[in-house]
Amino acid sequence: MTGHEADLETVAALLRGEHSAFTGLVRAHQSAFLRLAHAWVRDRADAAEVVQQAWVSALESLATFEGRSSLRTWLFGIVINVARSHVRAHKRTVPLSAPVAEEAIDGPTVEPERFFQDGEWVGHWADWPTPFPSPDSGLERGRLRALLEVAISALPPLQQQVMVLCDVEGLSGEEACNILGISGTHQRVLLHRARARARALLEKNFSDEAKTQ
Amino acid sequence: MSEKSFDQCQEVVELVNEYLGHSLTAEDRAAFEAHLATCPPCTTYLTQMKTVLDVASSLDTDSPLGDVEPQLMALFQHWREKNSSH
Numbered sequence: 001m002t003g004h005e006a007d008l009e010t011v012a013a014l015l016r017g018e019h020s021a022f023t024g025l026v027r028a029h030q031s032a033f034l035r036l037a038h039a040w041v042r043d044r045a046d047a048a049e050v051v052q053q054a055w056v057s058a059l060e061s062l063a064t065f066e067g068r069s070s071l072r073t074w075l076f077g078i079v080i081n082v083a084r085s086h087v088r089a090h091k092r093t094v095p096l097s098a099p100v101a102e103e104a105i106d107g108p109t110v111e112p113e114r115f116f117q118d119g120e121w122v123g124h125w126a127d128w129p130t131p132f133p134s135p136d137s138g139l140e141r142g143r144l145r146a147l148l149e150v151a152i153s154a155l156p157p158l159q160q161q162v163m164v165l166c167d168v169e170g171l172s173g174e175e176a177c178n179i180l181g182i183s184g185t186h187q188r189v190l191l192h193r194a195r196a197r198a199r200a201l202l203e204k205n206f207s208d209e210a211k212t213q
Numbered sequence: 214m215s216e217k218s219f220d221q222c223q224e225v226v227e228l229v230n231e232y233l234g235h236s237l238t239a240e241d242r243a244a245f246e247a248h249l250a251t252c253p254p255c256t257t258y259l260t261q262m263k264t265v266l267d268v269a270s271s272l273d274t275d276s277p278l279g280d281v282e283p284q285l286m287a288l289f290q291h292w293r294e295k296n297s298s299h
Contacts, residue, residue, distance in 0.1 A: 017293040026285055032273060055285060059292040115223045123221025125254040132264045144268045167269035192230045199265050
């Protein structure tokens with residue numbers, strides 16, 4: 001069965017009222033929905049409310065799902081729309097235009113002071129990056145996962161959403177653009193900056209740790 | 214004609230995502246890899262970024278429904294009843 005056929009079968013099962021189809025869908029997407037919603041509303045309780053409302057909206061409009069995008073992409077779009085409406089309705093955090101301004105900044109993704117600014121070695125590392133532990137060990141992977149969760153949730157909203165969609169959920173850049181309503185160029189810049197910032201936050205942790213040892 | 218080269222690490226780190234996404238031209242990719250071959254800190258930077266991507270992709274795990282399960286199932290049940298009454 002192709003992904004498209006599986007999506008249509010899931011929708012048909014939901015429309016038949018099968019609980020197991022709904023449980024499976026929730027298990028597969030609940031954590032991603034919460035991450036995406038949190039990127040907009042910046043509060044765990046509000047994010048949970050948004051996700052619950054998104055499930056209601058998804059069920060209400062299920063009959064209109066035509067399979068032009070994957071079911072997952074369609075559901076993510078609903079979460080984003082509900083989260084945006086929630087922010088607008090509650091006039092929370094910052095105006096919607098602000099995150100775009102905040103995230104559209106050009107400039108280097110690694111602090112210039114990490115590199116020699118003049119002399120023979122200009123542009124070369126002055127302050128070398130601290131290696132991360134290998135994620136091959138289960139213990140270290142658990143630690144890296146916890147740190148990365150924190151790092152991603154600290155990203156500016158749009159960067160956070162692009163990184164969650166592309167790197168955590170594995171969507172293509174094009175799918176992320178369609179869901180978020182941004183251009184391909186903007187998506188690439190946001191993803192580049194998000195990854196660099198997440199890397200920097202992890203590095204700070206390991207570098208601080210190395211200093212105390 | 215001389216081959217293209219990336220001499221500065223500061224320039225190389227800005228290309229890491231394009232390198233990982235296979236969107237560098239063949240010429241840029243060769244120059245990028247040539248730089249890495251002689252630059253341990255840029256190699257560390259690339260490894261760090263690969264770790265970020267590897268770990269990020271493992272964050273997407275099926276989550277236990279826990280406390281929200283009864284609420285969500287009630288929501289589904291409500292929708293189901295509303296639907297079947299039409």
